[in-house]
Amino acid sequence: MSTIRGARERARIEVTAAIKDEARKQLAAEGAAKLSLRAVARELGMVSSALYRYFPSRDELLTALIVDAYDAVGEAAETAHRASCDVPPVPAAHLARWIAVACAVREWALAHPHEYALIYGSPVPGYTAPQATVGPASRIGLVLIGIVEDAHRTDGLAVPTLAPELRPEAERMAADLAPDLPPAVVPALVAAWSQLIGLISFEIFGQFKRIVEAREAFFRQAVADLARNVGLLDDRADRTATDSAGA
Numbered sequence: 001m002s003t004i005r006g007a008r009e010r011a012r013i014e015v016t017a018a019i020k021d022e023a024r025k026q027l028a029a030e031g032a033a034k035l036s037l038r039a040v041a042r043e044l045g046m047v048s049s050a051l052y053r054y055f056p057s058r059d060e061l062l063t064a065l066i067v068d069a070y071d072a073v074g075e076a077a078e079t080a081h082r083a084s085c086d087v088p089p090v091p092a093a094h095l096a097r098w099i100a101v102a103c104a105v106r107e108w109a110l111a112h113p114h115e116y117a118l119i120y121g122s123p124v125p126g127y128t129a130p131q132a133t134v135g136p137a138s139r140i141g142l143v144l145i146g147i148v149e150d151a152h153r154t155d156g157l158a159v160p161t162l163a164p165e166l167r168p169e170a171e172r173m174a175a176d177l178a179p180d181l182p183p184a185v186v187p188a189l190v191a192a193w194s195q196l197i198g199l200i201s202f203e204i205f206g207q208f209k210r211i212v213e214a215r216e217a218f219f220r221q222a223v224a225d226l227a228r229n230v231g232l233l234d235d236r237a238d239r240t241a242t243d244s245a246g247a
Contacts, residue, residue, distance in 0.1 A: 177189075
């Protein structure tokens, strides 16, 4: 009995993967707004009623694709971070770790532009993302927050200035997102995250054409500047200079 159950489960996994692969082809060809369960079923040689046993609606299929995309780019970010922490003889500096993660996100986006567009492009008309997407969508942000928290614990963070009128909002954001960080850091961190996605989106969606040619170098410089806006310091020499300036 268990052998039969195992074979059925493997078959279900294979069919589910085939459905999602075909749906990704449709994303590339037509965009998310035109994703059709009937068209997916037709291309796979399935009747629609059979496909509905795997994904009862277009929105459920979209959600599965969105979760997969968030998980894939999140894994790319986490892998880059782990690699930067394993550089002998000591882990990479906080700024270098930030840049490594940002570059991994960009590289994933360049390799998967249609999946990137699904999660960071225009909203799909009529679709509302469920709670199941929140955790996967948070993976990159959690990596960046972790880098900033590490810097804060090791005196590698210069707390940015904060407008007095933003203090209540900063305290609320810190309580929700990063309670171990000074409240003044969190708005700068959220701004840096949104600007990171903006930089990648401009490149993916063609906004840099005839404007930026050396795009990788431009990107690395830009994300380094974002990190410094958050308060990440380059190295011990920077910390010494900051301490001296504040003395």
